[in-house]
Amino acid sequence: MPQSNIMPGFRPAIGLTLVYLALIVLIPLSAMLLKALQLSFDEYLAIMTNQRVLASFRVSFGSALIAAAFAVVFGFIIAWTLVRYSFPGKRLFDSLIDLPFALPTAVAGIVLATIYEPHGWIGKLVFDSMSIQIAYKPLGIVFALIFIGLPFVVRTIEPVLQELDTAMEEAAASLGATRLQTFFKVILPNILPATITGFALAFARGVGEYGSVIFIAGNMPYISEVLPLLIITKLEQYEYAGATAIGMTMLILSFLLLLLINGLQWWVRRRSGQL
Amino acid sequence: MSINLNNICKQFGAFTALDNINLDIPEGELVALLGPSGCGKTTLLRIIAGLEQADTGDVFLKGDNVTDKPVKSRQIGFVFQHYALFRHMTVFENVAFGLRVKPRRSRPNNEFITKKVHALLELVQLDWLNDRYPDQLSGGQRQRIALARALAVEPSVLLLDEPFGALDASVRKDLRMWLRNLHHDLNVTSIFVTHDQEEAMEVASQVVVLNHGRIEQQGSPSEIYDYPANAFVSRFIGQTNVFDLAEHDSDWLQTAGLLTPNQAGKIAHVRPHDIVIQKSTTENTAPATVKDWQHLGALIRLELVKNGNNESSAPVYAEMPNDQFKELELNRGDKVDLKIRQAHWFH
Numbered sequence: 257m258p259q260s261n262i263m264p265g266f267r268p269a270i271g272l273t274l275v276y277l278a279l280i281v282l283i284p285l286s287a288m289l290l291k292a293l294q295l296s297f298d299e300y301l302a303i304m305t306n307q308r309v310l311a312s313f314r315v316s317f318g319s320a321l322i323a324a325a326f327a328v329v330f331g332f333i334i335a336w337t338l339v340r341y342s343f344p345g346k347r348l349f350d351s352l353i354d355l356p357f358a359l360p361t362a363v364a365g366i367v368l369a370t371i372y373e374p375h376g377w378i379g380k381l382v383f384d385s386m387s388i389q390i391a392y393k394p395l396g397i398v399f400a401l402i403f404i405g406l407p408f409v410v411r412t413i414e415p416v417l418q419e420l421d422t423a424m425e426e427a428a429a430s431l432g433a434t435r436l437q438t439f440f441k442v443i444l445p446n447i448l449p450a451t452i453t454g455f456a457l458a459f460a461r462g463v464g465e466y467g468s469v470i471f472i473a474g475n476m477p478y479i480s481e482v483l484p485l486l487i488i489t490k491l492e493q494y495e496y497a498g499a500t501a502i503g504m505t506m507l508i509l510s511f512l513l514l515l516l517i518n519g520l521q522w523w524v525r526r527r528s529g530q531l
Numbered sequence: 532m533s534i535n536l537n538n539i540c541k542q543f544g545a546f547t548a549l550d551n552i553n554l555d556i557p558e559g560e561l562v563a564l565l566g567p568s569g570c571g572k573t574t575l576l577r578i579i580a581g582l583e584q585a586d587t588g589d590v591f592l593k594g595d596n597v598t599d600k601p602v603k604s605r606q607i608g609f610v611f612q613h614y615a616l617f618r619h620m621t622v623f624e625n626v627a628f629g630l631r632v633k634p635r636r637s638r639p640n641n642e643f644i645t646k647k648v649h650a651l652l653e654l655v656q657l658d659w660l661n662d663r664y665p666d667q668l669s670g671g672q673r674q675r676i677a678l679a680r681a682l683a684v685e686p687s688v689l690l691l692d693e694p695f696g697a698l699d700a701s702v703r704k705d706l707r708m709w710l711r712n713l714h715h716d717l718n719v720t721s722i723f724v725t726h727d728q729e730e731a732m733e734v735a736s737q738v739v740v741l742n743h744g745r746i747e748q749q750g751s752p753s754e755i756y757d758y759p760a761n762a763f764v765s766r767f768i769g770q771t772n773v774f775d776l777a778e779h780d781s782d783w784l785q786t787a788g789l790l791t792p793n794q795a796g797k798i799a800h801v802r803p804h805d806i807v808i809q810k811s812t813t814e815n816t817a818p819a820t821v822k823d824w825q826h827l828g829a830l831i832r833l834e835l836v837k838n839g840n841n842e843s844s845a846p847v848y849a850e851m852p853n854d855q856f857k858e859l860e861l862n863r864g865d866k867v868d869l870k871i872r873q874a875h876w877f878h
Binding site for chain 2: 429431434446
């Protein structure tokens with residue numbers, strides 16, 4: 257068969273992809289599934305309907321969703337600033353964005369907890385003026401997850417904003433659109449798919465986040481205990497099946513949510529002619 | 532007067548983009564802002580639109596001082612070089628945009644919008660593409676949609692920034708004539724920016740020649756061509772041979788049959804078609820030798836070398852109709868006599 261592709265190698269490429277997928281993703285996941293299947297359905301149901309476990313689910317997924325929503329808003333503003341304006345120290349600022357990627361999350365958690373605890377620099381200010389406690393409360397979890405999720409949002413929106421033709425905004429203005437109309441009718445539809453991707457990434461990362469959260473969360477059962485911590489706790493008590501049951505459920509729930517987000521994205525793209 | 536500009540100046544850092552521009556454009560004209568790149572023509576257009584602010588000076592549209600008005604309240608239509616269509620909207624929605632963003636009080640109902648958009652799409656002969664997205668259209672189609680979109684808000688002035696700049700040659704030619712006819716039908720005062728003198732001459736009813744942020748000349752295409760105000764305009768519009776009396780061209784010009792230079796200037800500009808060629812009968816004193824020629828369709832352009840003491844100087848170009856060229860039966864290396872019918876003199 258004559259080769260017409262410039263870059264050959266479909267077979268080795270797909271082979272490697274499948275091997276990688278099997279070794280790193282599929283085999284560990286099926287091992288987890290097998291472990292979880294050791295439980296009978298009643299046992300599984302008993303673990304999952306435990307009040308403490310349910311509370312943890314609410315805390316983990318709830319704070320991840322809220323944090324991702326905030327990260328999207330702040331991330332958009334930061335990306336906009338970086339793309340549209342020039343100011344001294346912009347490059348330095350730009351590289352600071354990626355820092356949460358590089359920092360060991362435990363370090364981030366300790367730093368955040370120190371700053372936001374009731375006696376910390378910012379925590380004291382907030383506590384004294386508004387009597388709101390950030391660290392060791394569910395609010396602390398949200399703060400940590402915003403910190404972790406922000407770079408995902410900035411880095412997904414930034415390239416799309418860069419590519420966005422400013423002449424489109426000028427065209428909108430010349431046709432009589434107000435600034436709000438220009439934003440909602442011209443800018444937003446163009447960056448919405450990237451924004452959804454950023455949201456999904458920040459959310460997915462937030463659900464599984466362990467290191468940065470446990471230092472600032474306070475880890476009170478029923479109130480501020482996240483799922484990854486609950487899993488570790490169960491492992492330490494040799495409840496392997498219970499831990500995998502929670503893990504499996506988390507996985508399925510996350511997968512369903514991401515599927516939903518992907519579907520939403522597909523719908524947005526289709527509606528705006530990008531498919 | 533539809534557009535008046537008074538003492539417009541614009542600096543970009545140390546660079547003077549526009550230097551004291553005064554311009555009056557009567558109602559209904561189709562004006563070309565013509566000049567080399569970097570002459571400030573696009574900046575001037577953007578200042579008229581309100582997309583850019585002048586440092587000093589005033590802009591009047593239909594007698595209203597709009598200098599401090601934002602672009603959205605200037606009632607202009609702007610067509611961008613790279614179309615700037617909304618890529619997330621269908622062609623229909625692109626054209627409808629200007630109507631849909633009107634304040635609720637003056638916003639027309641859906642039925643009216645649908646009718647109007649289809650009418651505009653028919654005007655640009657692209658109604659059959661109404662449900663496509665911009666990415667699915669060719670360059671020429673996109674530009675026509677951009678024009679329809681600008682016309683939807685019934686602008687008092689239509690501004691086009693290098694409207695054909697991104698299109699290929701044959702589409703360009705079609706669109707030029709099409710724009711001319713469209714302007715004839717709509718009669719809305721229009722300004723378009725171009726660096727292509729041929730395009731300006733072909734499409735515009737008035738040409739404004741800009742250079743280094745100043746207006747060099749304003750006039751009809753024939754005025755600009757036949758009576759160039761200065762050496763820049765003469766050289767920029769059409770082809771021209773430049774003879775500098777200070778550089779030993781004086782003697783040569785006399786033998787070549789151009790009358791004794793009058794005292795109006797020291798530099799003569801001669802259009803190629805103002806040079807008449809005959810085979811020389813006096814081989815030794817003939818002023819020029821045929822070096823080569825090119826076919827330009829109906830015309831032949833001859834490349835001549837000046838004989839005499841300055842043979843290394845720039846070639847002289849002459850143009851003549853194809854059939855006349857055939858009658859002369861010229862060969863490369865033939866000596867020829869010249870007659871220069873007329874010249875423009877500059878300092």
